[in-house]
Amino acid sequence: MTIRWRIMRERPNYCDPAERIMNECRLRRTKSRIAILRILLDSKTPLTHEEIHEQMLHTGIDRVTVYRSLQSFWEAGIVHRVEAGDRVWRFAVCSCHSRSHCHPHFTCRLCGRVECLFELTMPSIEESVSGYQIEEQEVYWRGICGQCASKSDRTIKKSIDQSSPKNHADV
């Protein structure tokens, strides 16, 4: 009985998904980490440090803590870390548990949002190139999301002129 009780105390069965994940990964369940992981679990899209911190302003948790918590989540393999072309890290909990063949990420160059394209299966990296040991794959798609595409032509045209490289004849 005593032994059983100790086992229970060492690895309790947390109902809250955030706490359960952190317990399984042997990360200390601090108030800040639990709050951050809950926000990530609730989000359908990868989030930046800033977006997460914004949702936590009422808690008074420091932005450095957000950085450091995300770092430890990433090191523990709990979250994916993607960079969608604007030099800003985005984090997402991913249930695929794989770093080598995950879904592509789509970035809208008008509204800037990043989405996970779960429905797209990626080519396996088994067919490795000779000499390289390939461990991870990231696929980014960029363009215009449905919401932005449905806006007026004028708006879209203007943004294209500002943000997109011009074509050149021939190199």
Add this chain to the structure above:
Amino acid sequence: MTIRWRIMRERPNYCDPAERIMNECRLRRTKSRIAILRILLDSKTPLTHEEIHEQMLHTGIDRVTVYRSLQSFWEAGIVHRVEAGDRVWRFAVCSCHSRSHCHPHFTCRLCGRVECLFELTMPSIEESVSGYQIEEQEVYWRGICGQCASKSDRTIKKSIDQSSPKNHADV
């Protein structure tokens, strides 16, 4: 005769590849731009601002000029701009002239170098996801390059422990 002479003067046939490209793209052929584009043309791998600037220290050209020249090359479509996971832009001249289906880039997490995997053809993005207007595709592979892989096990093991996320049981 006079007319022919004027045509020749307007679009002269530059022998130097860098000057020819810039002429075709209607970019001013300044000393700095020519030097930067030559470095890129000579390089087999994508280069960072810093790597390019380092090769030009003797010229006294300012680092801001390097940034701005690369920006204009990118806007003109002469170079590709990739971000390999370390929040640093890398630039490469690419003969494919396409932004939508280019080759993947490989980053070695030990030596940090980025290579273009020309021999790998990428899946076409014709099969577009409904609602999205996909314009660009970037594919990154990460792992260990042949050179680093051939080094001693001890060295590699050490680096893995330091840089790679640990595996976790199950999320």
Add this chain to the structure above:
DNA sequence: TCGCTATTTGCAATCGAGTTGCATGTAGAT
């Protein structure tokens, strides 16, 4: 339940890739 210790947090300072403003220089057109 209490106290100990390794880990985490908050705060301030710092880093560094990239950008901006402005006066000066220059490529390329006339």
Add this chain to the structure above:
DNA sequence: ATCTACATGCAACTCGATTGCAAATAGCGA
């Protein structure tokens, strides 16, 4: 040869991310 729009150098700046250190605390054993 001259003129003008564009390119450059310099200094200051932006901002996402990191670091150092003292204070707080999660989780352990007693």
